[in-house]
Amino acid sequence: MIFLENIQLRHGGTRRNPGATILRNVSLSVPDGAFRWLTGPSGAGKSSLLSLLHLSMRPAAGRMEIFGVAPDRASRGRLARMRRRIGLIPQDYRLLGELSVLDNVVLPLRIARQSERDSLREARAILDWLGLDGREDVLPDRLSGGERQRVAIARALVTRPDLLLADEPTNALGEEQARGLIGLFQHLAHSGATVIVATHNATLLRDFPARTFALDGGHIREETPDP
Numbered sequence: 001m002i003f004l005e006n007i008q009l010r011h012g013g014t015r016r017n018p019g020a021t022i023l024r025n026v027s028l029s030v031p032d033g034a035f036r037w038l039t040g041p042s043g044a045g046k047s048s049l050l051s052l053l054h055l056s057m058r059p060a061a062g063r064m065e066i067f068g069v070a071p072d073r074a075s076r077g078r079l080a081r082m083r084r085r086i087g088l089i090p091q092d093y094r095l096l097g098e099l100s101v102l103d104n105v106v107l108p109l110r111i112a113r114q115s116e117r118d119s120l121r122e123a124r125a126i127l128d129w130l131g132l133d134g135r136e137d138v139l140p141d142r143l144s145g146g147e148r149q150r151v152a153i154a155r156a157l158v159t160r161p162d163l164l165l166a167d168e169p170t171n172a173l174g175e176e177q178a179r180g181l182i183g184l185f186q187h188l189a190h191s192g193a194t195v196i197v198a199t200h201n202a203t204l205l206r207d208f209p210a211r212t213f214a215l216d217g218g219h220i221r222e223e224t225p226d227p
């Protein structure tokens, strides 16, 4: 369960200068096992909201709970454990350039100290599903944009996160791949994960109807009901 109440988020603040307000009075709740779209014009605050939910940014004001825990009251160790339950597909992928495709995808499992054999098996299986078999040993800068995006997707999915945050996860993919991916995300939600996907893609929004948060100017302009 995700719960935000009157959240305010600022970027680039210092002690003297509080920085620009990016999110204003954002309140929302998302139950476990729900799929939600997040949409809105460029600069509306979608990536910032995902960073907040990824526990990469702290709100300047408001109340927040992820997995029933208020991050501002959690210990450092607890925060780290919460982060490990969250998968993020960033808009800019953030792959490690000196690591192969396979090592980028295995890394979160190594950090979680899973057995190396199981980790490699799981990473290979997900790379296969994403059509990246045969690309395991390649460095990210030798990949196409769509391949890079699929590596970022594999890295987020390999830990089987309880909360999956995806920032424009289909913008470098073909139509067929994009539809397959959203189908997979909805399947993950049916299996109990909470999935939030930021997109501008009107075709996907139409073809995969789900409750949608429409952000505009840093606040939720509209929350469409379940279709």
Ligand SMILES: Nc1ncnc2c1ncn2[C@@H]1O[C@H](COP(=O)(O)OP(=O)(O)OP(=O)(O)O)[C@@H](O)[C@H]1O
Binding pocket: 011, 012, 020, 022, 040, 041, 042, 043, 044, 045, 046, 047, 048, 049, 091
């Ligand atoms: N590190 C930063 N420092 C200061 N301002 C920032 C920073 N990152 C983003 N912003 C500002 O925050 C606002 C929201 O940006 P954000 O990237 O969250 O929007 P978005 O809805 O994801 O946009 P897009 O669809 O273009 O990705 C914008 O005005 C942006 O300029």
